[in-house]
Amino acid sequence: MTKLGNLPLSYRPARRLVSLYVGLVLYGSATSLMxxxxxxxxxxxxxxxxxxxxxxLGVGTVVILVGAAVLLCWIPIRQKPGLGTVSNVIxxxxxxxxxxxxxxxxxxxxxxxxxxxxxxxxxxASGLYLGSRTGPGPRDGIMTGLVARWDxxxxxxxxxxxxxxxVTVLVAGFAMGGKVGWLxxxxxxxxxxxxxxxxxxxxxxxxxAAPAAAAAAxxxxxxxxx
Numbered sequence: 027m028t029k030l031g032n033l034p035l036s037y038r039p040a041r042r043l044v045s046l047y048v049g050l051v052l053y054g055s056a057t058s059l060m061x062x063x064x065x066x067x068x069x070x071x072x073x074x075x076x077x078x079x080x081x082x083l084g085v086g087t088v089v090i091l092v093g094a095a096v097l098l099c100w101i102p103i104r105q106k107p108g109l110g111t112v113s114n115v116i117x118x119x120x121x122x123x124x125x126x127x128x129x130x131x132x133x134x135x136x137x138x139x140x141x142x143x144x145x146x147x148x149x150x151a152s153g154l155y156l157g158s159r160t161g162p163g164p165r166d167g168i169m170t171g172l173v174a175r176w177d178x179x180x181x182x183x184x185x186x187x188x189x190x191x192x193v194t195v196l197v198a199g200f201a202m203g204g205k206v207g208w209l210x211x212x213x214x215x216x217x218x219x220x221x222x223x224x225x226x227x228x229x230x231x232x233x234x235a236a237p238a239a240a241a242a243a244x245x246x247x248x249x250x251x252x
Contacts, residue, residue, distance in 0.1 A: 029232060030170040030225070032108045033159045042158040042230055046110055047117065049154030049228075054121020056147035062128045063141030066207020068148075069196035069214050070165055076202030093164040103171035108161020115163065141209040145216060152217075153224025184225055188218035 060068060067075065078088040093115070097107070131137050156162055162170045169188050176182030192214040200206050
């Protein structure tokens with residue numbers, strides 16, 4: 027099982043900081059791609075728009091309020107913030123703004139190409155920034171916290187937990203009047219399985235696990251020769 031708990035910043039700082047910030051910039055760029063496709067918002071944004079409609083508040087205000095509420099949900103699952111948490115709040119929005127120049131295609135197949143590319147990029151970006159183990163963003167923290175609490179149980183995989191969260195948020199947002207597109211449904215169903223692959227791919231191992239993995243890699247050729 028891939029471990030996602032925070033590690034001290036003194037451990038492999040260069041590798042992890044590069045992974046964190048490249049991942050966050052890619053995440054914002056991926057969001058811009060999905061917006062440019064005009065095929066639907068991601069489930070959390072459907073939720074934000076729906077809740078803003080109910081409360082009569084701006085979407086930006088609701089994003090902040092929901093982020094704060096989600097952070098409170100971290101308490102019972104013992105999730106802890108870190109540098110990645112703060113960086114997530116600041117850098118993803120800045121990256122979306124910086125990449126807002128991406129042209130909006132009009133041809134349907136090109137819109138789907140851009141939209142699906144955005145989903146795949148979110149998966150890679152999530153693997154990079156969560157794999158740095160410097161602290162998840164507010165909403166991703168629900169996933170990492172539940173995965174850690176349910177470790178070893180059949181329902182505790184990244185794939186299943188993430189999909190359940192996305193579908194739950196999507197249904198709630200739709201019920202409140204949030205706009206759902208075909209890309210929204212594709213995102214909700216596929217992002218969990220994608221992250222199930224990318225997070226272990228980029229995850230930083232525990233300090234104790236790293237030497238063991240290196241030793242195992244050295245022993246494998248010896249066993250093969252024997």
